Amino acid sequence: MFGRRREPNLAVDLLVGAASGIFASWVMGKAQSRISKMGSSQARAAEKAAADTEPATFKAAAMAVKPLGIRLTRAQRGVGGNIVHYAYGAAWGAVFAAAARRSSLPIPLNGALFGIGLWFLSDELLVPLAGLSKKPTAYPASTHLKALAAHVVYGTATARAHHLLQKFA
Numbered sequence: 319m320f321g322r323r324r325e326p327n328l329a330v331d332l333l334v335g336a337a338s339g340i341f342a343s344w345v346m347g348k349a350q351s352r353i354s355k356m357g358s359s360q361a362r363a364a365e366k367a368a369a370d371t372e373p374a375t376f377k378a379a380a381m382a383v384k385p386l387g388i389r390l391t392r393a394q395r396g397v398g399g400n401i402v403h404y405a406y407g408a409a410w411g412a413v414f415a416a417a418a419r420r421s422s423l424p425i426p427l428n429g430a431l432f433g434i435g436l437w438f439l440s441d442e443l444l445v446p447l448a449g450l451s452k453k454p455t456a457y458p459a460s461t462h463l464k465a466l467a468a469h470v471v472y473g474t475a476t477a478r479a480h481h482l483l484q485k486f487a
Contacts, residue, residue, distance in 0.1 A: 327487075331419060332412040334483045335476075339411015342475035343404050349471040353464045364458045374450035375399035375406075381450075407472070410436055414476050425477045433473020437466045 355362075370377075372395065379398025380390050390398055414432050421428050442462075445451045454462065 326419065328416070328419075330487050331415045331484075334487050335412040335415020335418075335480055336408040337411070338476045338479035338483055339407040339409065339414065340404050341479045342411060342472045343407030345475040346407070346468050346472040347403070350464075350468040353467050353471075356464065357460050361458065361460045365461050365464075368452075368457045368461060370451055373399055374445050375402040377450045378402045378448075406440075411476050411480070414473075415480055418477070418480060425481050426474055429474035429477025430470050431473070432477065433470040434466065436473060437469035441465050441469070 357365075376395040376399040379402050380395055382398070382402070383390060414429075417432070418428060423431070441451075442454050446453050
């Protein structure tokens with residue numbers, strides 16, 4: 319019950335982590351809409367000029383169903399993009415939970431470092447390698463910094479939600 323320390327259970331930790339990642343994905347989306355408006359009009363114009371025609375999550379959704387012979391409309395790509403965003407967040411939340419079992423860092427630091435690592439691995443390496451975005455050098459530094467900030471928000475929200483949900487698991 320509450321207040322008692324439960325025996326470590328990896329399956330429960332992974333489920334709690336996935337739930338934390340879903341919540342953090344929502345928080346990240348809210349933060350990202352505000353973060354994207356930051357900076358000078360000149361910087362935002364450079365970001366817009368370098369931006370892809372559609373988000374990587376939309377492209378990933380279309381790529382996932384293409385082998386089935388399905389072509390998604392723009393609206394379906396949007397829905398699929400949201401599914402990809404939250405599924406990806408859930409998966410990384412579970413990874414966070416598995417890694418957090420071995421970490422003794424303070425929760426905010428643990429989350430921030432996780433967000434930084436996830437930004438580098440995903441945005442800077444995996445997403446471009448999968449052909450879901452341009453090479454990192456195609457974007458201005460402000461684009462990278464804003465994505466980094468959004469991922470730090472995701473990481474800290476994941477860590478905090480994971481810590482709170484573990485009390486009820």
